[in-house]
Amino acid sequence: xxxxxxxxxxxxxxxxxxxxxxxxxxxxxxxxxxxxxxxxxxxxxxxxxxxxxxxxxxxxxx
Amino acid sequence: xxxxxxxxxxxxxxxxxxxxxxxxxxxxxxxxxxxxxxxxxxxxxxxxxxxxxxxxxxxxxxxxxxxxxxxxxxxxxxxxxxxxxxxxxxxxxxxxxxxxxxxxxxxxxxxxxxxxxxxxxxxxxxxxxxxxxxxxxxxxxxxxxxxxxxxxxxxxxxxxxxxxxxxxxxxxxxxxxxxxxxxxxxxxxxxxxxxxxxxxxxxxxxxxxxxxxxxxxxxxxxxxxxxxxxxxxxxxxxxxxxxxxxxxxxxxxxxxxxxxxxxxxxxxxxxxxxxxxxxxxxxxxxxxxxxxxxxxxxxxxxxxxxxxxxxxx
Amino acid sequence: xxxxxxxxxxxxxxxxxxxxxxxxxxxxxxxxxxxxxxxxxxxxxxxxxxxxxxxxxxxxxxxxxxxxxxxxxxxxxxxxxxxxxxxxxxxxxxxxxxxxxxxxxxxxxxxxxxxxxxxxxxxxxxxxxxxxxxxxxxxxxxxxxxxxxxxxxxxxxxxxxxxxxxxxxxxxxxxxxxxxxxxxxxxxxxxxxxxxxxxxxxxxxxxxxxxxxxxxxxxxxxxxxxxxxxxxxx
Numbered sequence: 001x002x003x004x005x006x007x008x009x010x011x012x013x014x015x016x017x018x019x020x021x022x023x024x025x026x027x028x029x030x031x032x033x034x035x036x037x038x039x040x041x042x043x044x045x046x047x048x049x050x051x052x053x054x055x056x057x058x059x060x061x062x
Numbered sequence: 063x064x065x066x067x068x069x070x071x072x073x074x075x076x077x078x079x080x081x082x083x084x085x086x087x088x089x090x091x092x093x094x095x096x097x098x099x100x101x102x103x104x105x106x107x108x109x110x111x112x113x114x115x116x117x118x119x120x121x122x123x124x125x126x127x128x129x130x131x132x133x134x135x136x137x138x139x140x141x142x143x144x145x146x147x148x149x150x151x152x153x154x155x156x157x158x159x160x161x162x163x164x165x166x167x168x169x170x171x172x173x174x175x176x177x178x179x180x181x182x183x184x185x186x187x188x189x190x191x192x193x194x195x196x197x198x199x200x201x202x203x204x205x206x207x208x209x210x211x212x213x214x215x216x217x218x219x220x221x222x223x224x225x226x227x228x229x230x231x232x233x234x235x236x237x238x239x240x241x242x243x244x245x246x247x248x249x250x251x252x253x254x255x256x257x258x259x260x261x262x263x264x265x266x267x268x269x270x271x272x273x274x275x276x277x278x279x280x281x282x283x284x285x286x287x288x289x290x291x292x293x294x295x296x297x298x299x300x301x302x303x304x305x306x307x308x309x310x311x312x313x314x315x316x317x318x319x320x321x322x323x324x325x326x327x328x329x330x331x332x333x334x335x336x337x338x339x340x341x342x343x344x345x346x347x348x349x350x351x352x353x354x355x356x357x358x359x360x361x362x363x364x365x366x367x368x369x370x371x372x373x374x375x
Numbered sequence: 376x377x378x379x380x381x382x383x384x385x386x387x388x389x390x391x392x393x394x395x396x397x398x399x400x401x402x403x404x405x406x407x408x409x410x411x412x413x414x415x416x417x418x419x420x421x422x423x424x425x426x427x428x429x430x431x432x433x434x435x436x437x438x439x440x441x442x443x444x445x446x447x448x449x450x451x452x453x454x455x456x457x458x459x460x461x462x463x464x465x466x467x468x469x470x471x472x473x474x475x476x477x478x479x480x481x482x483x484x485x486x487x488x489x490x491x492x493x494x495x496x497x498x499x500x501x502x503x504x505x506x507x508x509x510x511x512x513x514x515x516x517x518x519x520x521x522x523x524x525x526x527x528x529x530x531x532x533x534x535x536x537x538x539x540x541x542x543x544x545x546x547x548x549x550x551x552x553x554x555x556x557x558x559x560x561x562x563x564x565x566x567x568x569x570x571x572x573x574x575x576x577x578x579x580x581x582x583x584x585x586x587x588x589x590x591x592x593x594x595x596x597x598x599x600x601x602x603x604x605x606x607x608x609x
Contacts, residue, residue: 029243279551
């Protein structure tokens with residue numbers, strides 16, 4: 001790389017960990033939040049199915 | 063119920079695709095704007111080249127900062143021109159510096175120098191920190207939007223006293239908290255990149271910090287009230303009061319002199335603008351998806367409670 | 376009807392003041408609290424020596440004392456109402472809700488102003504001795520005190536009404552009240568500081584701060600007044 005350009009970029013590329021950090025935090029934050037919500041939603045959905053099957057069985061038995 | 067969660071999933075996928083696209087656009091399509099300039103001695107062809115510069119040196123000892131630059135120096139009535147080869151507090155060596163040891167050099171005592179001018183090239187300074195803006199701003203906008211939604215549902219609850227609106231307000235506030243935290247995190251890193259400090263008590267930052275505290279306060283209040291009806295009412299009243307800070311925070315950069323940048327009309331080149339707008343749309347969809355997902359979850363919980371009471375009978 | 380509301384309002388205020396004069400509990404606790412704050416200030420500033428101009432930080436210190444003292448008083452006054460069942464009795468009686476709100480606000484305002492009037496001479500005696508202050512601009516300080524206290528009493532009464540019904544009363548009040556009072560504090564500290572320090576631009580800064588405070592007062596009093604009706608009955 002040209003030494004002059006290298007000098008120009010060396011003055012600003014110190015910012016890259018901050019940019020990378022910001023995006024890493026943003027994406028992990030969003031993905032973890034959505035992932036947890038989806039996981040809980042799935043678990044609840046399964047519970048509903050079990051419960052509703054139980055209710056159906058009971059009302060069938062009566 | 064099924065419909066709501068389908069809508070949430072569609073919004074989630076669409077929002078994910080759009081934000082991913084905006085992310086790629088941010089880094090591979092949109093250019094890096096200049097933020098000020100840097101001055102160097104050498105010259106090279108680059109899009110960032112802004113032209114030559116000439117700097118008059120007020121105190122001759124500052125020449126020590128300009129080793130390698132072309133200089134024109136007057137000392138004791140004589141003038142010297144050439145590249146600064148060496149310089150310290152007491153003397154300056156000026157020569158052609160061709161790498162040839164025999165090239166002519168002049169050594170000048172700093173005390174004799176009456177005037178000095180240095181020349182070099184000026185380059186735009188690429189502002190990498192600006193890359194944070196493409197997502198920081200949309201996330202912050204969504205935080206204001208869902209906060210408004212929470213206050214709106216607070217008003218609806220007070221008017222109708224329907225439990226549904228309390229749930230909606232609570233979940234809007236939860237989404238607000240998520241987006242406010244994301245804004246704070248990206249914002250702090252941007253502050254470090256652009257201003258060199260992690261935090262500054264600056265009007266926008268301060269009012270936004272206050273908004274964060276208010277959102278946290280909302281949940282503290284909710285947790286402290288036992289009675290369900292009362293909790294909903296208090297939370298609604300507080301969300302309305304708290305929302306008064308949001309417009310203050312939003313408009314303060316235009317009211318009070320502030321370091322925080324403001325987007326100006328026509329201030330962005332098309333690739334940047336498109337990436338930014340796509341990020342905004344994507345974030346709105348993501349916010350909507352998160353809101354609907356959490357709503358779906360609460361409704362499912364209600365249904366489970368209902369089914370359990372049916373079974374216990 | 377207007378005269379009836381006025382009589383009810385006066386009766387409520389009189390009840391608050393008579394009760395306070397009998398026990399002197401609120402004034403005593405608030406006054407002592409603000410005195411103790413002065414001691415803490417002295418300790419906090421003792422390491423700085425004479426490296427700073429006390430006039431520059433006087434406004435901030437004063438309002439810091441006022442905001443914490445006011446929270447103590449607000450909490451007290453509403454806890455009383457609740458413990459003795461006063462508020463419930465008032466709600467059962469045919470008193471208009473706005474009258475209850477403004478009665479409570481005015482009561483709290485009077486006690487707050489009384490404590491402020493006590494605190495300022497003590498503060499000046501302890502921290503501002505020998506400092507030159509401009510008397511012409513200092514005369515505007517009572518204006519900020521009044522406007523700022525109206526804001527504190529207005530929002531504070533609503534929030535205290537909420538917080539006495541929660542677990543962790545005073546903590547909840549602090550968590551809710553301090554962020555909400557931030558714009559008000561910004562304005563009052565600016566205006567008070569300008570009035571204390573003086574100088575050619577003092578009046579400009581003073582009225583800029585006052586504009587914030589008055590705007591806050593109007594918006595927050597209206598919002599609190601509107602919401603109080605729903606809160607107090609809950």
